[in-house]
Amino acid sequence: MKSSVIVFPGSNCDRDIAVALKKLQFENQMVWHKDTSLPKSDLIVIPGGFSYGDYLRSGAIAGKSTIIDEVIKAAHAGCLILGICNGFQILTETGLLKGTLLRNKNLKFINNDVHIKVMNNDTKFSNKYKKDQILKINIAHNEGNYFTNIKHLEELEKENLIAFKYCDENGNSNEKSNPNGSLKNIAGIFNENKNILGMMPHPERMVDEMISNNDGVNLFSSLLN
Amino acid sequence: MKFSVTVTLKKDVLDPQGKVVKNTLVNMGINNLKSIRQGKNFEIEIDEKDQLLAEKKIDEMCKKLLVNLIIEDYKISKIL
Numbered sequence: 001m002k003s004s005v006i007v008f009p010g011s012n013c014d015r016d017i018a019v020a021l022k023k024l025q026f027e028n029q030m031v032w033h034k035d036t037s038l039p040k041s042d043l044i045v046i047p048g049g050f051s052y053g054d055y056l057r058s059g060a061i062a063g064k065s066t067i068i069d070e071v072i073k074a075a076h077a078g079c080l081i082l083g084i085c086n087g088f089q090i091l092t093e094t095g096l097l098k099g100t101l102l103r104n105k106n107l108k109f110i111n112n113d114v115h116i117k118v119m120n121n122d123t124k125f126s127n128k129y130k131k132d133q134i135l136k137i138n139i140a141h142n143e144g145n146y147f148t149n150i151k152h153l154e155e156l157e158k159e160n161l162i163a164f165k166y167c168d169e170n171g172n173s174n175e176k177s178n179p180n181g182s183l184k185n186i187a188g189i190f191n192e193n194k195n196i197l198g199m200m201p202h203p204e205r206m207v208d209e210m211i212s213n214n215d216g217v218n219l220f221s222s223l224l225n
Numbered sequence: 226m227k228f229s230v231t232v233t234l235k236k237d238v239l240d241p242q243g244k245v246v247k248n249t250l251v252n253m254g255i256n257n258l259k260s261i262r263q264g265k266n267f268e269i270e271i272d273e274k275d276q277l278l279a280e281k282k283i284d285e286m287c288k289k290l291l292v293n294l295i296i297e298d299y300k301i302s303k304i305l
């Protein structure tokens with residue numbers, strides 16, 4: 001499976017995701033944001049980091065870069081798109097995913113391993129997980145507080161488009177297990193066609209038992225499935 | 226022609242920064258404070274003589290980049 005990782009000035013998880021993809025046998029290429037064409041890809045990853053120093057709003061400037069026009073075209077043609085952390089923020093700024101990510105409710109940058117629950121395992125990104133499976137995944141962000149309008153929130157719930165929810169180790173999603181104030185504890189969402197996933201947690205940091213755990217592996221192996 | 230664009234969070238969107246600023250002012254002994262909403266301001270100079278046309282261009286800038294319409298409102302006003 002061919003993957004492309006888009007690199008912006010200020011991306012800092014681009015190499016981590018490249019290592020994870022290679023470990024899972026993806027044929028990966030790095031793509032610079034000023035490029036005007038994309039290599040043939042089955043999966044495009046927009047990595048975490050602080051593209052353009054989070055100027056204006058997180059992801060706002062990256063969302064208007066030259067390569068993004070190609071990403072949008074590929075997305076509409078059905079290509080799989082994964083946005084992690086700043087990548088999720090960029091996807092909302094492009095309009096490929098609805099809603100937005102506000103500043104964390106406690107106004108602090110949060111870097112923690114947290115629990116999330118798999119809400120829908122019937123997708124290209126999650127078929128190797130069990131429904132309601134609890135994962136321990138790292139989050140590291142200042143703007144991860146997912147917000148959207150009521151109509152879209154209802155649509156997310158009705159159409160099963162919530163990918164992951166923050167929870168405690170027993171799977172309880174409530175205010176106590178919500179690290180950043182996200183609506184309904186949302187940690188990740190799909191678009192309507194479920195070919196685009198945006199998530200704040202970092203699965204690429206959880207692919208090696210030596211340094212963390214293997215809870216992120218199945219996201220990548222689902223894509224290969 | 227110079228314009229100012231003020232961007233503020235919509236009424237229904239939680240503004241934790243504004244809240245912290247307000248609490249601090251209250252702790253500093255300032256009374257009668259009802260609420261504070263924090264926003265941002267852009268000063269934009271544009272090479273255009275027709276005010277209506279200039280405002281239209283700035284409105285376009287707001288919609289395309291400066292403002293996230295999901296959470297923010299904006300107001301354009303002429304400075305000079």
